[in-house]
Amino acid sequence: MVPYDQETIVALATPPGVGALSVLRISGESLVPFYKQLTKTSPKIRFAAFCKLHHPETGEVLDEVVATYFKSPKSFTGEDMIEISCHGGEVVQNNIIAAILDGGARLAKPGEFSFRAYMNGKMDLLQAEAVASLIASKSTYSTKVGLYHLDGRVSRQLMNIKSQVIDLLAVLENELNFSEEEIDATSLDEIASRIKLLRNEVSAIVNASSFGRQIFSGVRVVLFGKPNSGKSSLFNALLGYDRAIVSSTPGTTRDTVEAWIELEGLPVCLIDTAGMWESGDYLDNLGIAKTKSELDKADLCLLVDEDDPTLIQADHMKIPVILIRSKCDIDQQVSQSNGVVRVSSKTQLGIKDLLTHLSTYCTKVTERSENNSFAVMTTRRQRTLLGDAHGVLSEALKQTSENIGTDIVASTLRQFIVCVQDIVGEIPNENIMETVFSEFCIGK
Amino acid sequence: MKSQPTIVIAGCGHAGIEAAWAAANIGVKVIIVTMDTNAVARLSCNPAIGGLGKGHLVKEIDALGGIMGRAADICGIQFKTLNKSKGRAVWSLRAQIDKHQYPHFVSECLISHKNIQLVEGEVVDFSVDNLRITTAILRDGSRINTNAIVVCSGTFLNGIIHIGNAQYPAGRIGERPSVGLTHSIVNHGFTMSRLKTGTPPRLLSESVDWDLAALAHGDVNPRPFSVLTKRPFAPENIPCYIVDTNKAVHELLEDNLSKSAMYSGKISGAGPRYCPSIEDKIVRFKSRQSHQLFLEPEWRGSNQIYVNGFSTSMPANVQLNALRQIPALRNVEFIRPGYAIEYDYFPTSQLKSTLETKRIDGLYFAGQLNGTSGYEEAASQGLIAGANAAIKTMGGDPFVLGRHEAYIGVLIDDLITKDIHEPYRMFTSSAEHRLSLRSDNAGSRLTAKGYNAGIVSNKQLKIQEQFDNEVSELKLGCKKLKTQINGTSLSLYELIKRPERGIINDVEGRKLSGKYSSDAIFTAETDIKYEGYVNIENARVGKLKKLDGIKIPPTFDYYKLTSLSSESRERLSIIKPETLGQASRLAGVRPADIGVLAVYLQSSS
Known part of the structure; x- marks a missing residue:
């Protein structure tokens, strides 16, 4: 990470390309002179001024814009900032950026605006990560959860748990600090029951956070079955039915294909696999390995078979399975059997039913996270640390039940506090800083 | 001609003694200037050394070649390990001390050291050249050229004693305060503040009805503080006695609260929260019907009894009447009443981790003038300040202990980084590495380091190395020994990790440990039990420790x-x-x- 150099930086804040308007952001130490150079007027704080934008050196008029000046520290970065809404189109944008660079600014690096905001105490690490999540956000719902992080709600909830652990620790420490002669000891049972309550709170967040991954990284649905069982047709039918396609990319191995749809506000990734029965040559084995790894990562499996999916051994699956009888247009006579969705990709029979099943699953995901008041860990870093924190409380609980000294229980609780401090970024760690901010795109 | 480098120690309490001793062992000439050469090494308050947290400090002072542990072993009349129900990392030794013998023993040590000179006088000023100490100036006008001054003035700087409404200048009961040095220090730009501490009354033994007090003995087979103390260690076990306060005592004190020097606002300094006066305890713990008081003899055959738990600045007659509400003390007489003392201290953010001041080269502060409470805390600082004053004059690297190495390191780091609003007392909770900073492994942690700094003798290093070898052999032996538990085979090492298991509970373990000292067995066993937890603790603290680098x-x-x-x-x-x-x-x-x-x-x- 480069030192915080306090140079004036500029970047386009809206996506590149053609639009009605584009927004440019400038951040720096003291921007009043620069504002005057650009607009030939004096800035009013937090006032959107309609004005002509001039080249700072030649004075040439580049565009008619709305310019807003934010005075430090009341801005996104905590520095002086100028936001310029100019006309859309690459030519105009590029001319204006070039002029601003001529005026002494430089282009911002990815995440640099957020980095400066963090450095200036405008946001904590969770909020910074939320900005990154929001930018990468694939769906409506993830945006909503990201925003809860941004207003600091999740940090507050964690800090509240932390302060409860500190209170409990204070009781233990007090007893360690004074001899049996001086003060009476609290019973281990009471300490255990307090730890149990706290662990429940952390459990709730951990549980919600397994959904957090689904909310931010998407629900992964794998289509699985014998070759020629109609998986690919079903894949296409599902995509064709739902018009909210996000993307469609071929898998890195020749045999899986991914595509995104949005259901109930969640991003859903459909994965078409090679299936498990192909054998023989080397390339097919590669395909099987890929399928296995997709199943390991998946949240939901669509088990497709044209005869009877209930006969296929799916005991080893650790995830929910929806059984699908395919090609039902060919043989209409087969009797209905319980729990099997009958579909025909050709006639669209049952496709709507299947989408309803998937939507129900997605609704459960969002409901469960909503029940947990949105304290959802959105990144792998946060989830890993919170998992550690949960394990630490379980360990403390175990220690209270064994005849282990309270010195050790206290040490374990201290470890919990460090985990929480780590999640919210109270412990400086340059690696975290780099990973968090490098995930940003330019202009944020 | 260049003479032997000299350092001056101002004051000869527990800080001054360890400062002088460490510096003299390094090889500089040490001149201790004290106001009364008959009043060195006094235990001005309780007749005990050690206790929770403090016992760890004494072990560390001993591991670093200091005097306090040895002196306590020799002058101790009752030894007890506290906190035995709460895990071995927080076990802490406390000894009742013969207050007459202790100063005598320590004086002999100091006087017999070839590098130490004891001078009666009072340091009131100093000269500096280019912000570096050059001369100590005494009250009688004499000047001592010196490379460093370690100020260990205790409660003597502008001390004022309060007993109820009465107050008068004193450094300690019956002793003059030191006036002038504060002025000189403040003139050099230092900030100063006031603190207070208190001491309970001393009772006349014959006036106590001992039959009505409960007996409190020490441990039967205690371990000593010092590695240099000869084994087997068989000290005396002279009992203390316990009595309880009651409603009548509390009411009497409450009715007279306005007469307490502290509550009437006569004392401007903040008092210690953790060693509160009895009037403080009654106000703060209103719900408690009774507080325990320990009646402790101040020396062997003492007719003077210390009332532990009854520190107070009430008028003498109120103190006496309150105590007389307790059956065993119905006819009690005072040798002297309790009192509070208020004194100057210098906020410790003005110090480096060597306890040298940031402002003036060669000026060091150690002990109560740094806002600490307790003999052990003072002695720890004295050792570090004295060692560093000497090392600096000899041109060596600073001797600083990290928070992960010693309670002494925690103590000093806390002093220089935290705001002290009341006298600082050592607590085990201040140490984030508490599980590895045990009493029993102080020597293994510190002695080699102290030897390299020149403050530990060769003899002590050899004893420590022998001990460390025994511990490693034992641990290795436990790894090799297989034992059967409920049909499964595992090593004794793994078995010991379970609660309630030890080396000598096991038949094979008993055979293995036969030739080793009980100290080594205890440490090996505890190392094994704590190993896993210490690793977790280190990982946790490691995240933060990087910042210290x-x-x-x-x-x-x-x-x-x-x-x-x-x-x-x-x-x-x-x-x-x-x-x-x-x-x-x-x-x-x-x-x-x-x-x-x-x-x-x-x-x-």
């Missing part, structure tokens, strides 16, 4: 970093922490700002 240049301009909050910026600029670790522990500095500072320091280096 990041140095902040003394000239660092915090105002350049506009992104710091103004409060943090101000604190950091005033205190000028030596490392990022210290900065992170400063009161009033936001964690977010440490993150900013970390990124800045790492990326600009």
